[in-house]
Amino acid sequence: MTTATTVVDVHGLEKTYGKANERQYKALKDINFSVAEGEFVGIMGASGSGKTTLLNMLSTLDTPTKGDVIVNGHDVTKMRGNQLADFRAQEVGFIFQDFNLLESLTAEENIGLPLALKGTASKIMDQAIHEVAETLSIADLLQKYPAELSGGQKQRVAAARAIVHHPSILMGDEPTGALDSTSARELLDLLTTINQKQAMSVLLVTHDPFSASFCQRILFIKDGQIGSELKRGSQDRAAFYQQILNELGTFNE
Amino acid sequence: MLGKLALAGIKNRRRDYLVLLAGLTMSAAIFYMFANLATNRAFIKANAVVSQASLIFGFGAVLLILITVVYIMYANSFLLSMRQHDYGLFMMLGATRKRVGELVFLETLILGTIATAIGIVLGLLMSKFLVGFLLNMLGLHLAHLSAFYVPAIIATAVLYVGLFILASLFNLIRLTRTTVLKLLHSDEQANQPKVKPFRQLIQGTLGIIFLAIGYWALAAITTLQMTAIPLALVTITLGTYLLFRATILVIIRGLRRTAWAKKHLNGFLLGQLNFRVHNYTRMLTIVSLLFAMALGAITVGSGYHRQLPMMAKTIGTYTIAVHDKTPAEQKLMDQLHVAYTATYTQKRQGKAVYYNGDEIAKQPVEQQRYKKSGQPEAHLYTQSLKDFKKSGTQDMDFMALALGKIGAYTPKILSAEQFAKQTGKTVTVTTIRVKDLQQDLKPLKQLNKLENKRFAAPASMTVGSYQGYEMMNGFFGGLEFMGYFLGIAFLAMLASCLMFKILSGAPGDQRRYRMLYKVGVRQNLMRWGIAKEIGILFLIPGIMGVIDVLFGLQMFKPLMGAPMSPYLGIGSTFLIFIGLYVIYYLITLALYWRIVLPKTTTD
Ligand SMILES: Nc1ncnc2c1ncn2[C@@H]1O[C@H](COP(=O)(O)OP(=O)(O)OP(=O)(O)O)[C@@H](O)[C@H]1O
Ligand SMILES: [Mg+2]
Numbered sequence: 001m002t003t004a005t006t007v008v009d010v011h012g013l014e015k016t017y018g019k020a021n022e023r024q025y026k027a028l029k030d031i032n033f034s035v036a037e038g039e040f041v042g043i044m045g046a047s048g049s050g051k052t053t054l055l056n057m058l059s060t061l062d063t064p065t066k067g068d069v070i071v072n073g074h075d076v077t078k079m080r081g082n083q084l085a086d087f088r089a090q091e092v093g094f095i096f097q098d099f100n101l102l103e104s105l106t107a108e109e110n111i112g113l114p115l116a117l118k119g120t121a122s123k124i125m126d127q128a129i130h131e132v133a134e135t136l137s138i139a140d141l142l143q144k145y146p147a148e149l150s151g152g153q154k155q156r157v158a159a160a161r162a163i164v165h166h167p168s169i170l171m172g173d174e175p176t177g178a179l180d181s182t183s184a185r186e187l188l189d190l191l192t193t194i195n196q197k198q199a200m201s202v203l204l205v206t207h208d209p210f211s212a213s214f215c216q217r218i219l220f221i222k223d224g225q226i227g228s229e230l231k232r233g234s235q236d237r238a239a240f241y242q243q244i245l246n247e248l249g250t251f252n253e
Numbered sequence: 254m255l256g257k258l259a260l261a262g263i264k265n266r267r268r269d270y271l272v273l274l275a276g277l278t279m280s281a282a283i284f285y286m287f288a289n290l291a292t293n294r295a296f297i298k299a300n301a302v303v304s305q306a307s308l309i310f311g312f313g314a315v316l317l318i319l320i321t322v323v324y325i326m327y328a329n330s331f332l333l334s335m336r337q338h339d340y341g342l343f344m345m346l347g348a349t350r351k352r353v354g355e356l357v358f359l360e361t362l363i364l365g366t367i368a369t370a371i372g373i374v375l376g377l378l379m380s381k382f383l384v385g386f387l388l389n390m391l392g393l394h395l396a397h398l399s400a401f402y403v404p405a406i407i408a409t410a411v412l413y414v415g416l417f418i419l420a421s422l423f424n425l426i427r428l429t430r431t432t433v434l435k436l437l438h439s440d441e442q443a444n445q446p447k448v449k450p451f452r453q454l455i456q457g458t459l460g461i462i463f464l465a466i467g468y469w470a471l472a473a474i475t476t477l478q479m480t481a482i483p484l485a486l487v488t489i490t491l492g493t494y495l496l497f498r499a500t501i502l503v504i505i506r507g508l509r510r511t512a513w514a515k516k517h518l519n520g521f522l523l524g525q526l527n528f529r530v531h532n533y534t535r536m537l538t539i540v541s542l543l544f545a546m547a548l549g550a551i552t553v554g555s556g557y558h559r560q561l562p563m564m565a566k567t568i569g570t571y572t573i574a575v576h577d578k579t580p581a582e583q584k585l586m587d588q589l590h591v592a593y594t595a596t597y598t599q600k601r602q603g604k605a606v607y608y609n610g611d612e613i614a615k616q617p618v619e620q621q622r623y624k625k626s627g628q629p630e631a632h633l634y635t636q637s638l639k640d641f642k643k644s645g646t647q648d649m650d651f652m653a654l655a656l657g658k659i660g661a662y663t664p665k666i667l668s669a670e671q672f673a674k675q676t677g678k679t680v681t682v683t684t685i686r687v688k689d690l691q692q693d694l695k696p697l698k699q700l701n702k703l704e705n706k707r708f709a710a711p712a713s714m715t716v717g718s719y720q721g722y723e724m725m726n727g728f729f730g731g732l733e734f735m736g737y738f739l740g741i742a743f744l745a746m747l748a749s750c751l752m753f754k755i756l757s758g759a760p761g762d763q764r765r766y767r768m769l770y771k772v773g774v775r776q777n778l779m780r781w782g783i784a785k786e787i788g789i790l791f792l793i794p795g796i797m798g799v800i801d802v803l804f805g806l807q808m809f810k811p812l813m814g815a816p817m818s819p820y821l822g823i824g825s826t827f828l829i830f831i832g833l834y835v836i837y838y839l840i841t842l843a844l845y846w847r848i849v850l851p852k853t854t855t856d
Contacts, residue, residue, distance in 0.1 A: 061771060082775045089773025100768045104524035116520055117774060122512035161772075 006070075007169050007201045008035040008058060013067035015053050015224075027053045029224045031067070035169070038199040040192070042206060042215035044248075050224040051205045055173050058203065059092050060084045072168035089117045093162030093200075095172040099154045101146040107157045108133075108142040114165040132160045135197075136190055152183025159187065163194055169201045170194065176211050188214045209248060213241035220247065259356050262339040269335055272756070272844060273328060274368055276749040280324055281372020281413050283742045286380050287317055288405040290738075316546060317742065322416065323539055324746045329420040331753035332361065333427065334760060340428055350429050357428050358421045365417025373409055377401060457499035463492030472807035481808070486542075493797055494538040501530050501793070518774065518782040525765075525786050529758065536754050537794050540747050544798030544834075547743030549805050552826045554736020556809075556819055561725060562691050567629040568725075569718035570619045570650045571684035572693075573700055578683060582703055586685065588696040593619060593686040599655055602677030606655035606662035609672040614638040618651050619686065642666050653716050654682050656708075690722060698723070744830065748837030751794070755787055755841060759848040770851040779850060784842055791838045799827070 015028040027050045035041050045051050056062040057069055060076050069076040072091050079087055088094075093114075101110050108129055115125045133139040136156045146154055155175060162170055172191070176184035192214055195202045204215060212218050214237065218230045230247055232240045263270060291314045336357070343353050380400035467489035474481040505527045514520045530537075571593075575582055595616035600607040617635035624630060636645050645651065646664045655662040667675060687693045697719045704716070766779055806819040 059771075082777075085770075085773050085775040085778075087773070088771070092773070094771060096771070100771060102521065102524065102765055102768060104528040104765070105521060106524075109520045109524060112515060112520070113772060116515050116517055117772075117778075119516060122515040125515055 005037050006034045007037050007039075007072055008033075008203065009068070009070040010034065010058070011068040011070075013054075013057060013069060014065045015050075015057060015062070016065045027224050028057070028064075031224075031226055033219055033226060035201055035203060037201055038195070040195045040202045040204070040214070040216045042204045042212040042218040043221060044207060044209075044212050044218055044244075045221035047207065049221045051207075051221055052173055053224075054221065055171055055203070055205050059094055059171055060088055089114055090165065091168050093165070093167040093170040095155065095158050095162050095170070095175040097174040097177040099146070099151075099158045099178070101154055101158055101161075103146045105145075106142065107138065107144050107146070107149065107160075110146070110157060111142075111160045111164050113161060118165065128164055129160075132164045135193070136160050150183075151179055152186060155179060155183065155187055156190065159190060159194075163198070163200065166198070167200070169203060171203045171205075173205045174207070175204070176206070176208065184211065209241060209244045212244050213237050218244065218247075256356070258343065259339070259360065262336070263360075266335055269756070269848070270364075273331060273753070274364065274371075276753065277325075277328055277365070277368035278372040278375060280321060280746055280749070281369050281409060282376035282379055283745065284317060284321060284412065285373050285376025285405055285409040286383075287314065287738065287742065288408045289376070289380050289400070289402050292402070292404050292408065316739065318412065320543055320743060320746050321412065323543075324750055325413075325416045325420055327536070327750045327753045327757075329361065329424065331757045332364065333424055334757040336360070337428070337431075338760070354425045354429055357424045361421040361424050362417055365420065366414060369410060369413040369417070372413070373406055376409065453499045453503055456495045460492045460495030460497075460499055463488045463495065465492075467492055468804035468807070471805050472810075474808045475811045485805075485808075489801060490538060490542060493541055493801075494534060497530075497534045497537055497793070497797075501534070502527065505530065518769075518778055521769070522782055522786055525762075526789060529790070533754065533790065536750065537790070537797075540751050541794035541797035541801065543743050543747035543750075544794050545801035545805060547740040547747065548798060548802045548827070548830050550736040550743070551740030551830055552736070552802060552806065552823050553809055553819060554733035554740070555826050556821065556823065557733060559822060560818075561722065565690050565718050565722040565725075567621070567718075568721035569653075570621050570633055570648075570686065571717055572687045572690065573697060573704070573717035573719045574654055574682055574684045575700065575704060576680055576682050576708060578681075579703070582700060585696045585700045585703075586683070589685055589693050590688045591685055592688045594683060596681060596683045597654070598672075599680045599682060600672070600675045600677035601655060601657070601662055601680060602675070604663055605665050607672060607675045607677065608664060608666045609669055610638055610642075610666050611669045611672075613641060613666060617641065618645060618648065620645060620648055621650075638666075654684070655680070656716065684717075690719070740830065741833070744833055744837070747794075748834065748841075751791060752837065752841045752844070755790060756844060756848070759845060762845075762849045763851075766849050767851045776850070780846060783845055783849065787842055787845060788838065791834070791841075795831070795834060 010031055010033050013028055013031040014026070016024050016026050018024040031054065043051050043054065053062070057064045058071065058076070060079065064077055067077070071087075074087060074091065076084075076087065094100075101107075102113075105113070111129050111132065112125050115128060120128070129142070130139065133142055136159060138153065138156050138160060141149060141153055141157065146157070149157065155178075159175075162172075170191070175191075176187055179187060188211055191202055191204070194200055202215075204211065206212050216232050220227045220229070228247065230240075230243060235243070340353050340357065343356075344350065377400050467485040467487075470477055470481045470485040470488065477484065505523050508514055509520070509523045509527070514523055572589075575586065578586065595618065597612050597616070598609055614637075617638075618641065619633040619635055621633055622630045646666065652661040652664060655664065687697070690697070701717075701719055701723065766783075769779060806823075809819040
């Protein structure tokens, strides 16, 4: 794992909310970590610990106050305007807790959006959409509108949209948050499959130990800092789940 | 407590409220100005040379009221769309429906009352300055126009406050009928209209048939008379609605299947339109009609005015008649470019006026003949004295040479000897026909003034085509003024109707564009996407409106006879109008961008 190339490299990342003359809040303090290619990394932490903030920095939805974020060789902190948009469109796949599907578009059109933005030819686009739809078993849902889909189905469509353009990293901010346990389980299995079959790096933010047990490595954030780290190694998921629970027990004290 | 919360909600969206308030204020101001013009009795009496003017103003007022109703409807739905999320939240937090209902009612009413009050004040100011300016530009002078007129204030206040009470009630009912959940997620509901080919085909065909009937009715106004306009209004409305319903969705669906739809944001654009257009059909229909009325009003008004000199020739056989010319008048007459002139001596006695046959034989009276169609012939003709005695003396223009308090004297033609013996008041009258009316307008105007001062003729009769021209100029100038006024007012309101309807969808779009931002869509791509989407919504009624006008102008063909044509020189009028429409589009677009586009850096 150490020999693999890194996809995400974070150095001395800080984020302070609020302008200089206002009341300020330091949400992230000196964060350092990296994600290797093909790794499945989880980020855990209590509510308000800074998980979403961290993910927003990585996905360029927000800009850090200090530090470097390098994703797939691009220094994200140095990008501006269109570069940022293009970076999000090409390098990052994102799954949101609230799906973020456009309700005016069919599932197929939603999935195709990242490709359309690239200007992909429509034939290649169709092929890519159907491929990913097969993988996520949503081929029969393609013509439906989001309003006609269940939560689990919506999230699978969102996942399809996140990976259809083969981004270098897939990020999810509590993607199972709005799903029931069966759907959540299905989605996590899917993420694992994607991670293994396509060797796509996955960064999963969650506060749920069950979801976290699907990861290979877990970073625990507390008060804007990485407190500890857990590696799954060769244990099976159930054992890892137990380890996470133990860690949370001590971590939260 | 709830009141405070509501106020906070309003504060958060104060810019949107300002837009709404500004729109309503403008609408009230426009209405006041028009009401002032239409109901100000002193003003109408002084200017309505022809009684039809007040009829036209009345018709204009009805149209204006109609569009105002529609306008307030859309403004209200915009207001509701801004607020329903908050209201839903209040209810979820445990506020009773009754309490929230009161809040809604009060909010709408307060907003409406403020808008009406400011609007009337603004209308007063605009009446004082703007109307005068517009009249000046058109070279018109309307007497007795005072900006402050109490009945107009009352009319405006009653109409607007009344409409706002209705709107408040409507909001109240609407809110108490929908569930809290629906209010909270009002902008997330997807309704995907179904396309049913057979029904669509029937709708389309019916639409075209209705439109054809409407356009035919306008062209056949001479045979249909007064039924033409209501018939056209109903059929064109229905036709436009059905046509929009039948075609727009099908076109969008068709486009969605093409490869073009899979490039950049095109798919999203079509999705948005597909999502919207169905709900918009009714409004697009109304807007296209208003567009047509506004453009039509301006086109006809300015067309009349522009083409009037063409018609002046046919009003009378001579341009001006001067009685017992004075040296000052002679000087002015020398400046004219004369095509034909004649001088007759009259002897007026009792109810008759006597002419010397010799004079008439030497300078025959020019007369106008009419074709069977009622159109005047291109050239004047003269008769021999014998024929003239038989029929020529009945000629209106000839009779008008001798007007008294009792009306026209009866012309009698005598031989030279008889004429010499005839007693009575002697008057010499000189008739002049100029080569080109436009060329001699200045001296003619002065001559006419002098004549009018010396002989207070009955107002309803005219002597010479110049006087007719001047009168019609006033009347048609008034028409033109009305055309511009109504046209601009309609345009302002219809564009803000469209604006409000589009802006009502903004909160929902805000989320959508936020999503696009997250997915990595470039800012300028989103800008373009929005520009196209709104552009199409403006374009559809625009095109339909232009088509309506092109057919609708047929209606004025009988009124604007031979040398004139309702279609003459409409290009420039169209350009000005479309320019104004584009400005409205740009304003809407700028507002939309501001509301909808996500900030590039979050904080
Ligand atoms: N835009 C903002 N302005 C100011 N403070 C913020 C902003 N966004 C987040 N914060 C603060 O930063 C801290 C971290 O927030 P963040 O959203 O990252 O938490 P989180 O770990 O994702 O929590 P949760 O599990 O509840 O989603 C919180 O204390 C929050 O109050
Ligand atoms: Mg979070």
